Amino acid sequence: MKPLPRIVGAETLDGLAEDDPDAMRSRRDLRRVHRVMGSCSMLSRILRAWSLPRSRALRVLELGAGDGSLMLRVARALAPRWPRVELTLLDRQALVEPETLRRYAGLGWTATPSRTDVLDWVAEAGANPGADPDGCGPRWDAIVANLFLHHFPERELAGLLRAVAARCDHFVAFEPRRARSALLASHLIGAIGANAVTREDAVLSVHAGFRGRELSALWPADVAAWTLREGPAGAFSHCFQAVREGAG
Ligand SMILES: C[S@@+](CC[C@H](N)C(=O)[O-])C[C@H]1O[C@@H](n2cnc3c(N)ncnc32)[C@H](O)[C@@H]1O
Incomplete structure (x- = not known):
């Protein structure tokens, strides 16, 4: 059977206002x-395996963080091991509730939402690599993304991954797996009570997802300086991981 071609389509949720009831x-x-995808446990497992500095607060950036609730679950799992984290939640919409920020604070994590289009963040990284725009500083211990990279066509992705590689030592992304099994599951998502927006976007997301080593192929520059891992994860996800050599 022929592999599904990658097709990036505009997702309905991205066109809705933050307070649109269907979007909410x-x-x-x-x-x-x-929960169905096992996103929290898969992400926590990878972050826990990285050896990151313990003598200071860790600087972590989530790209396309949404309402910050997934990372909050990850924070609960990791807080015993990572007690001090400065987390920036970048998204082009302002979706993080004050209560969510208080919950991060209760774990000892300082979470800061940054309302930024990631393509501006990319442009800023290229134009002014030493600057610290919008609190999205030049260096991060770790950058993470979940259900985010698939929004972008290859040309934009290459620039985005270049900016990521310039600004961190560890990167992980969990994305939809572009496979017939995931496509079938995306058509059945109404079974968990998903609304029309989610049902439509789930199918679009799988068509825009990844397979094989597609993200590794877009990773920039000095590939020798990074260890890249990419492949299927869980039942429906595709995971890409990049760790700078020597960073552990
Ligand atoms: C499918 S949601 C995933 C949210 C979150 N990562 C999660 O897993 O719950 C994708 C998110 O990416 C954000 N997004 C889409 N395009 C963006 C862009 N160009 N810059 C910043 N955020 C963007 C959307 O606003 C949305 O919150």
Whole structure:
């Protein structure tokens, strides 16, 4: 059977206002989708395996963080091991509730939302690599992304991954797996009570997802200086991981 071609289509949720009831409902659906996909445990497992500095607060950036609720679950799992984290939640919409920030603070993590289009962050990284725009500073211990990279066509992705590689030592992304099994599951997502926005976007996301070593092929420059891992994860995800050599 021929592999599915990659098709990036505009997702309905991205075109809705932050306070649109359908968008709010779809973001709640996403939390159930995370549970089905095992997103929190897969992400926590990878972050726990990285050897990161313990003598100071860790600087972590999430790209396309949404309402910050997935990372909050990850924070609960990691807080015993990572007690001090300065977390920036970058998203082009302002979706993080004050209560979510208080919950991070209760774990000892300082979470700061940054309302930024990632393509501006990329442009800033290229134009002014020493600057610290919007608190999205030049260096991060770790950058993470979940259900985010698939929004972008290859040309934009290459620039985005270049900016990521210039600004951190560890990167991980969990994305939809572009496979017939995941496509079938995306058509059945109504079974978990997902609304029309989520049902439509789930199918679009799989078509825009990844397979094989597609993200590794877009990783920039000095590939020898990084260890790249990429492949299927869980039942429906595709994981890409990049660790700078010597960073552990
Ligand atoms: C499918 S949601 C995933 C949210 C979160 N990572 C999660 O897993 O719950 C994708 C997120 O990417 C954000 N997004 C899409 N395009 C963006 C862009 N160009 N810059 C910043 N954020 C963007 C959307 O606003 C949305 O919150």
